[in-house]
Amino acid sequence: MTTAPSTTDAVIAMRQVGTRFGDHVVHAGLDLDVQRGEIFAVIGGSGSGKSTLLREMILLQKPSEGTIQVLGVALEDITDEAALALRQRWGVMFQHGGLFGSLTVLENIGLPLREHTDLADPLIDEIAHWKLSMAGLKAEVASQYPSELSGGMMKRASLARALALDPELLFLDEPTAGLDPGSAAGVDTLVRTLRDLYGLTIVMITHDLGVVAGLCDEVMVLYGGQVMEQGSAEAIFYKPSHPYTAGLLAAVPRLEGGDAPMLAIPGAPPNMAKLPAGCPFTERCVMALPQCGTVRPVLAPAVHDEHVLRACHLNIEAVTDNLQRLKAEQGVAA
Ligand code: SF4
Numbered sequence: 001m002t003t004a005p006s007t008t009d010a011v012i013a014m015r016q017v018g019t020r021f022g023d024h025v026v027h028a029g030l031d032l033d034v035q036r037g038e039i040f041a042v043i044g045g046s047g048s049g050k051s052t053l054l055r056e057m058i059l060l061q062k063p064s065e066g067t068i069q070v071l072g073v074a075l076e077d078i079t080d081e082a083a084l085a086l087r088q089r090w091g092v093m094f095q096h097g098g099l100f101g102s103l104t105v106l107e108n109i110g111l112p113l114r115e116h117t118d119l120a121d122p123l124i125d126e127i128a129h130w131k132l133s134m135a136g137l138k139a140e141v142a143s144q145y146p147s148e149l150s151g152g153m154m155k156r157a158s159l160a161r162a163l164a165l166d167p168e169l170l171f172l173d174e175p176t177a178g179l180d181p182g183s184a185a186g187v188d189t190l191v192r193t194l195r196d197l198y199g200l201t202i203v204m205i206t207h208d209l210g211v212v213a214g215l216c217d218e219v220m221v222l223y224g225g226q227v228m229e230q231g232s233a234e235a236i237f238y239k240p241s242h243p244y245t246a247g248l249l250a251a252v253p254r255l256e257g258g259d260a261p262m263l264a265i266p267g268a269p270p271n272m273a274k275l276p277a278g279c280p281f282t283e284r285c286v287m288a289l290p291q292c293g294t295v296r297p298v299l300a301p302a303v304h305d306e307h308v309l310r311a312c313h314l315n316i317e318a319v320t321d322n323l324q325r326l327k328a329e330q331g332v333a334a
Contacts, residue, residue: 011035172204221242
């Protein structure tokens, strides 16, 4: 059982969500609340279950157990009619854009309006032009085809389409993946501006810790389909209290680090068909205790900050001390 925050104004509320494909466990007992107006990031490596989580939020997949509410609507047993209505209240920017190659950018952006409204074509084009400019693209891009766009322009065009129906909720799937640092920073700024101007609630899944640190309000760290740590971006980035989060952050190259080696998390992602009964990070955790493989740590408020949830048998002082020792042993900048 977790002690997830109140759901009174939660735009998304997940409770005890579990997902399995045969023996392959994707999630186990996940709780999650996304509050209105916040930018919420789910981070984790490949195989952590973050993509499946997103697919479950946007009705592309059903969990094996647990409940999901989005914008106050329960997704279990949702009718086709209710699903259609709900899909019009959110927008999705897919990792690879998801634009139709045979349509121009303007036609791609106008597509949701053509599918879901009775608006006349000239008005749809006018709205699509407006969304194009909201996404920071020049008017001449309207007549181009997706194959003519750079990676950054593709993301922006996809974002413009996600905004076509004036959604309350925006989902971003790896919004900066494949972009150079300049383009990634541009998308980062755009997303923040959209949230501030239009009061959007934004959920993103990403492995780009740089974008999370600069953009997000709340961060959930997944590993092996379970929540390792959750809290404000500030708390997670400046005082990580979980060995996995600390390892993730320590592995990010830093300009001031010069040629110093990065701190690697040893081993490979877990075999999801053979997860240990205890902490899923056990086999790779250089700080593991004897009970870690057999006793599952409970996700609970941290002693140092009750707004941070963490699932670890080790206290934060021990995590910090161990991390400093490992960095010193490996010659990594503190
Ligand atoms: Fe490492 Fe044990 Fe904490 Fe898991 S519970 S992160 S194995 S110390």
